Amino acid sequence: MSKPNVLVIGSGGVGAISALSLSHNGGSTVTLVVRSDYDLINEKGFSINSCTYGKLTNWKPHNLARSVSEAREKYGPFDYILLTTKNVPDGPTTCEEIVAPAVTEQNEVIILLQNGIDIEKPMIAKFPGHLVLSGVSHIGSTYYHGHVENKGIDAVFLGDFNPKPACQHRASSASAAAKIEEFISIYHNPGFNRIQVDANVQKTRWEKLMYNSVFNVMTALVDLDVNSMQINGANDDLIRPAMAEIMAIARSVGVECDQGIVEKFVHIGDGLFYSPSMCVDMRKKQLMELEVILGNPIRIAREHSVPTPILGVLYPLLKMVQFRIKQEKKMFVIDQRDFQGSSDDYPRIFEEKYRH
Amino acid sequence: MSKPNVLVIGSGGVGAISALSLSHNGGSTVTLVVRSDYDLINEKGFSINSCTYGKLTNWKPHNLARSVSEAREKYGPFDYILLTTKNVPDGPTTCEEIVAPAVTEQNEVIILLQNGIDIEKPMIAKFPGHLVLSGVSHIGSTYYHGHVENKGIDAVFLGDFNPKPACQHRASSASAAAKIEEFISIYHNPGFNRIQVDANVQKTRWEKLMYNSVFNVMTALVDLDVNSMQINGANDDLIRPAMAEIMAIARSVGVECDQGIVEKFVHIGDGLFYSPSMCVDMRKKQLMELEVILGNPIRIAREHSVPTPILGVLYPLLKMVQFRIKQEKKMFVIDQRDFQGSSDDYPRIFEEKYRH
Structure with missing residues (x-):
């Protein structure tokens, strides 16, 4: 053979x-x-x-x-x-x-x-x-x-x-x-x-997601490494509650992540001043894996009525950063003349005129 | 005289x-x-x-x-x-x-x-x-x-x-x-x-704040003008609910903003592709008026138990951006050796060693 x-x-x-x-x-x-x-x-x-x-x-x-x-x-x-x-x-x-x-x-x-x-x-x-x-x-x-x-x-x-x-x-x-x-x-x-x-590779996948959807997303949004976020109190303000949201979303599809994983991730980068890949992508003006890391979990949460008070705010913000990167990469060029009426119509106009 | x-x-x-x-x-x-x-x-x-x-x-x-x-x-x-x-x-x-x-x-x-x-x-x-x-x-x-x-x-x-x-x-x-x-x-x-x-200048002040604490803050965070945020659906995802939060905080201190002000501000910049001053400050790496525009309203909300699901996420994120700007301005230089133990201690260490 x-x-x-x-x-x-x-x-x-x-x-x-x-x-x-x-x-x-x-x-x-x-x-x-x-x-x-x-x-x-x-x-x-x-x-x-x-x-x-x-x-x-x-x-x-x-x-x-x-x-x-x-x-x-x-x-x-x-x-x-x-x-x-x-x-x-x-x-x-x-x-x-x-x-x-x-x-x-x-x-x-x-x-x-x-x-x-x-x-x-x-x-x-x-x-x-x-x-x-x-x-x-x-x-x-x-x-x-x-x-x-x-x-x-x-x-x-x-x-x-x-x-x-x-x-x-x-x-x-x-x-x-x-x-x-x-x-x-x-x-x-x-x-x-x-x-x-x-x-149980889905559990392994969701547990890795707990890191990516929180640390990657937040560092990409504020352009800081993980420890610098933590200097600003992010552990309690954002990181722990956001990881709890991912854990709840996983639970809604039958995946029970290990409880200890939150504290493991909170401290995994202690002292390293590490910038996760999504933050690096943002700095290099490269597209971020936003939809598979944050968008899909948010959609599952909505489907299963899981509250996502933090991730649900991070997602639209990060989508806007991705939009900015797409513009910087000239994936599209906005013609302002297309957007002169009510701003409530802009998403539809964009969808119609700028999606390939 | x-x-x-x-x-x-x-x-x-x-x-x-x-x-x-x-x-x-x-x-x-x-x-x-x-x-x-x-x-x-x-x-x-x-x-x-x-x-x-x-x-x-x-x-x-x-x-x-x-x-x-x-x-x-x-x-x-x-x-x-x-x-x-x-x-x-x-x-x-x-x-x-x-x-x-x-x-x-x-x-x-x-x-x-x-x-x-x-x-x-x-x-x-x-x-x-x-x-x-x-x-x-x-x-x-x-x-x-x-x-x-x-x-x-x-x-x-x-x-x-x-x-x-x-x-x-x-x-x-x-x-x-x-x-x-x-x-x-x-x-x-x-x-x-x-x-x-x-x-009733306090009402006038709160009404102006409704613009600044929402449009200034969000554009500074994602580095986009107002209309580009709206192309991404920000009116319904973030802007209207965040302005409703400011209105509720004002109400908790006895100030009743005009109902029509939300829609006025949602459409005030239609077609202008305007970047508010805080966004411009962020781009120029200048300090933002973060505490008087967002921090103080958030503190009033906490004191009066007014929920701020969106502004309460924007505030810690924007504080981190301000931290980044302070670093870029060399207002302080982080010595990584000061931050080697548990990341939960980093805010206290920073407070002790880096505040003037």
Whole structure:
């Protein structure tokens, strides 16, 4: 039997180390899609400084491709598609559109190694019949201009988005378990990374969301690192109550987060003066993962009548910041002449004239 | 009887036109304190483009001074002290400290031509026995590097902060009324400006606050003009409910704002793509009038148990933005080694080590 063929999409801090973990294991053929920095990586490879894999220079996986289409043409079809890009459904390209060129067979397994809630829904709707798996990464890794700084071990929790009770869908469930097991077997490098089957990966996902939807969102809004927010009393004013809101939303969909997680997160960055990725995105005028990290949880809360007094104010504010970033990126240019009547009509006018 | 002697403190858009209104009237001697741009104004005067006074070049009032102390020494004592500066009690200098060098007699009348709520309290506490009057300006005027652009007529509402019932304190009340009348007589230029006795100036002040505490605060937080916020649905998501909160806080101190004012303000800037002064301050990395515009109303709300679900989230967020601006202005430099233990202790550590 030939080795599984794996496509890794997204060559940032997470994607590059995922490709390294797969390559290091040796159990698969690895193709990495590198978009903006293709020429750089193709010529010089990655330079990597990893807390577990050590210092590597000129590192490349088996195959590089400029686009998902090119990857499919040259190196496909794939058994596994590992998606590690940012997830910005309100951006120019949705994740389904990114993945689509690689989905040609009926049996590609799509693994979303991404943040956020309800990210599987549009993927399953677009590719019915495909197995879509939930990966939650606890890696610490950043990419800049060919260099990967990997300070926290590559740790992946992998499971079903919606694990079926044993009595139902026994066949597909069994197949999901086999695929999870196979992927772990080609990804795991004992001592270098961690990857485990997570029977309750939704809980893991919601718990990670408790950090992202609070710390990422607030730091992006006020342009301060976490400790500077805490100097201003944010722990009690905003952080603890906002995390309690996420916990309540999770509970409304049957997920009970660990009680201790709030205090763990409140203190996880003590003394580090760390700026989360969404804050960094805002500073770089890059689109934020606002909808999957905050918008989708807020929509679940509304559906289940869960009060969100803090997150419900943060969300419209952050949407406006995203709007500003889109303007700065020239994704649209507002013509003021379109907005001269009642300001109550402006959202409708924008929707009609400025959405592609 | 000699003409009243008037000191105008603050030479921005409001202060420059106030000095012009007084000078044009001719009924007083006008001294203007010009701090940062003294050399420029002393040499070349103001260039003014006013919707009512027309185009003026090389304009100066009778006297200029570099500081309140110099004004007092050269041109004092004063009958009226008109304070037109920004009011930033959490900044390097409070308004009481600014005014203090000019208060040497017992009979100076202090007029606060400034935004915000409860601004008279520290002033009255610092200068007991002095008449402190409330001025609310509806002018449209901006100052930049010697030039004043005065697009909206200088309109002033003047009254007692706490008008006494007729039966009480008849003498001081009568004296306040006489001073208000006198100041109006030396300020009013029919056709060029408007100034009127306002028996209910607290209502006028709260109504102006409804704009400032909502539009100023939100635009400063998301760095967008008003119409761009409205394109994003802010009218219903945030603006109307936040203004209703201010209305409820005013009601808790016996001030009933006009119902129609919410819709007036929602539509006052339709089509103008206007950025309020606090947003401009934030962009220029200048301190914002956060405490008098939002902090004091929030404190009144807490005292009177008025719920402020939106403003109560905006306030801690905006405090963090103010903290960022203070850092950018080098008002303090955080030494990260001071903040290494539990983040719950950071506010206390900051209070102890970084407050002057």
